[in-house]
Amino acid sequence: MARVAVIDPQTATGEAKQMLDAVQSGLGMVPNFIRALANSPAALKAFLGIHEIASTGYLDLKTRERIALSVAEQNACQYCVSAHTAIGRKVGLDNQEMLANRMGHSSDAKAEAALTFARALVEHTGQVSKAEFDAVRAAGHSDGEIIEIITHVAMNILTNLIGKATQVEIDFPKIEFNKAA
Secondary structure (H helix, E strand, O other): OOOOOOOOOOOOOHHHHHHHHHHHHHHOOOOHHHHHHOOOHHHHHHHHHHHHHHOOOOOOHHHHHHHHHHHHHHOOOHHHHHHHHHHHHHOOOOHHHHHHHHOOOOOOHHHHHHHHHHHHHHHOOOOOOHHHHHHHHHOOOOHHHHHHHHHHHHHHHHHHHHHHHHOOOOOOOOOOOOOOO
16 A cells, blocks of 8 residues: 555646646556655656656667666666566567566667666666776767666666655556566
8 A cells, every 4th residue: 555645637636637637648547656746746747857858868768668677676666667567568678678677688788788887876876987987888878878877767766766665556567576577
C-alpha cells in the first residue's frame, strides 16, 4: 500500500488534473508513480519537465531505456524495473537484452559503455574518474551524449527514490530483481 495518496485523475482538480490528463493522452494511462507525484503539482511539473527534456536529444530510445533499467536494478527499485521493462519492450528491447542491461551490459558496445558510465555515476555519486570519463568518450559518445547520460541517471535516481519511498503499487507486470525479464 502506498505511503502517500495516489491521486485519481477523474477527481483531480486544477493544475494536477491538467497534467494528469496530458499524461493520459500521451501514454493511454496514468501510472501510479505519476498519480503519487500529483500530490504536489509543482513536483509533477518538475518531473514532467525533466522527462520531456530527457526524452529528446542525442541518445536513442533504446539507450535511454537501458540506462533506466540499469539504474533501477542498481538502486533496487522494483517499480522502476517493472515499468522500464514494459517500456523497454515497447521500444524494441528483448528480454535477454533487458536482463543484460539491468546488470550493466548490452549486446551493443556503445550502449554498454553508456551503462558502464551510468553505473559508475550511481556508485560514486557522480565522482567518476578520468578513466571512466575517457572510456565512455572512447566508445563514441559525444559530450552532448555524455551530458544526456548524466541527465538520465539523475532523472532515474529521482524516480527510484520516489518509487521506493512512497511504495506505490506496481501497475505494470511485476518484475523480480535479477530475474529474466
